Amino acid sequence: MYRFALKVYGCQMNVYDGDKLRTALIQKGWKEVEEEEADLVIFNGCSIRAKAEHKVWSELGRYGDSWNEKSKPYVAVTGCIAQRLGEAMMTRFPWVRLVGGPRHIGNLPEACERVMAGECISLLDEDPRAFIDLEVPPIERVNPWKAYVTIAHGCDNYCTYCIVPYVRGRFVSRSPESIIREVEKLVADGIKEVTLLGQNVDSYGLDFDNGYTFSSLLRDVANIENLPLIRFVTSHPKDFTPDIVKVMSHYPKICPSINLPIQSGSERILQKMNRKYTLEKYRETVSIIRSALPEVGLTSDLIVGFPGETEEDFQDSVAALHEFRYDLVHTAAYSPREGTVAATMPDQIPQEIKMKRLNIVNEIQSRIASEINQSLVNRTYSILIDDVAPKGEGLVQGRTPTDKVVIIKGGKDLIGHFATIKITSADNWCLYGEVIDIVD
Numbered sequence: 001m002y003r004f005a006l007k008v009y010g011c012q013m014n015v016y017d018g019d020k021l022r023t024a025l026i027q028k029g030w031k032e033v034e035e036e037e038a039d040l041v042i043f044n045g046c047s048i049r050a051k052a053e054h055k056v057w058s059e060l061g062r063y064g065d066s067w068n069e070k071s072k073p074y075v076a077v078t079g080c081i082a083q084r085l086g087e088a089m090m091t092r093f094p095w096v097r098l099v100g101g102p103r104h105i106g107n108l109p110e111a112c113e114r115v116m117a118g119e120c121i122s123l124l125d126e127d128p129r130a131f132i133d134l135e136v137p138p139i140e141r142v143n144p145w146k147a148y149v150t151i152a153h154g155c156d157n158y159c160t161y162c163i164v165p166y167v168r169g170r171f172v173s174r175s176p177e178s179i180i181r182e183v184e185k186l187v188a189d190g191i192k193e194v195t196l197l198g199q200n201v202d203s204y205g206l207d208f209d210n211g212y213t214f215s216s217l218l219r220d221v222a223n224i225e226n227l228p229l230i231r232f233v234t235s236h237p238k239d240f241t242p243d244i245v246k247v248m249s250h251y252p253k254i255c256p257s258i259n260l261p262i263q264s265g266s267e268r269i270l271q272k273m274n275r276k277y278t279l280e281k282y283r284e285t286v287s288i289i290r291s292a293l294p295e296v297g298l299t300s301d302l303i304v305g306f307p308g309e310t311e312e313d314f315q316d317s318v319a320a321l322h323e324f325r326y327d328l329v330h331t332a333a334y335s336p337r338e339g340t341v342a343a344t345m346p347d348q349i350p351q352e353i354k355m356k357r358l359n360i361v362n363e364i365q366s367r368i369a370s371e372i373n374q375s376l377v378n379r380t381y382s383i384l385i386d387d388v389a390p391k392g393e394g395l396v397q398g399r400t401p402t403d404k405v406v407i408i409k410g411g412k413d414l415i416g417h418f419a420t421i422k423i424t425s426a427d428n429w430c431l432y433g434e435v436i437d438i439v440d
């Protein structure tokens with residue numbers, strides 16, 4: 001029996017792929033162990049941010065001593081980091097024996113076995129439409145109460161700053177039948193919350209040509225019995241359609257929470273980013289969302305310091321924060337990713353200006369988020385308590401339907417239960433609450 005350790009660096013998609021791979025290996029008779037005891041250590045990593053790549057590079061270097069002494073462990077690098085850097089990692093470190101991108105996840109379990117038999121394998125290829133899925137519900141999950149389900153792979157949008165279309169490949173929707181089957185299996189396993197995942201969930205089905213769209217899928221998932229909560233990420237302003245909020249308002253189990261990345265408040269910069277929507281279209285979409293779901297939790301992503309961003313463009317982004325008053329914004333200073341169009345654009349913005357702009361938007365957004373969160377004190381919510389809180393003894397956590405983290409006084413026995421929670425205080429990051437009643 002082979003022993004493996006799995007290390008995941010990156011977004012929910014990497015967590016989901018990691019859970020699938022773990023399940024497939026365990027089903028083949030492998031045992032998951034601590035890294036020190038493993039025959040094969042698998043790094044499933046993300047390439048979207050340079051930081052995750054640096055982390056994996058430095059982790060890989062650590063195996064030199066063990067390799068020289070014991071010729072183990074073998075190492076596999078998977079996920080989009082492997083698609084971009086796998087060959088270089090294999091060349092540099094003799095212990096890296098398997099590299100495979102996200103489009104070849106279906107071949108990984110067998111490849112792991114061949115590696116243990118002494119082979120050195122690269123599963124990378126240049127065909128961006130290739131996709132070999134792994135039809136295993138991710139049942140060996142990190143969290144037993146909530147699960148992610150990928151509904152589509154890759155992206156065709158080619159935003160000029162983003163590496164996803166190059167490392168995750170072109171956009172491919174999974175069939176509704178296979179998604180529904182997977183969600184039903186998760187529900188039968190006791191899952192209470194499912195998050196549907198895609199780089200752009202709103203494009204779901206556009207490659208089918210039969211009129212089955214993301215709103216059709218949302219409705220079909222919502223009709224699955226005994227599934228109390230459904231979430232989804234991420235939306236794209238160019239593809240968001242009113243029928244999505246129509247379905248959401250019809251089914252209370254679909255959480256009223258939408259991440260609608262604006263990326264910039266400047267029309268000029270949106271064009272340079274190739275985002276394919278205008279500010280006017282974005283504004284209309286927000287208005288449709290807020291009219292259908294008045295209590296919606298609206299979050300966004302914003303990049304400052306994109307090449308050529310003038311002070312005026314930056315002020316447009318500041319104005320957008322004030323106008324849309326998001327619950328949360330994932331802000332980032334633009335960082336060039338090799339292989340993308342924006343990395344070669346002239347007028348790259350000096351680091352100190354980017355950092356100054358980042359500090360300004362973070363400060364404004366913190367104030368807005370704090371005001372919104374303070375207004376929720378004394379409200380009550382039905383919340384699935386799903387984990388221990390990362391800091392502090394005797395604290396657990398869950399999320400409001402609008403996707404705000406709530407830290408709750410209580411023991412681990414509350415985890416896995418729905419409870420009525422009264423919000424007692426708030427800051428700009430999260431809410432704090434106490435249990436009024438255990439619902440189930």
Ligand code: SF4
Nearest residue numbers: 155157158159162164
């Ligand atoms: S929509 Fe744009 S930012 Fe999002 S994954 Fe696709 S290319 Fe990247």
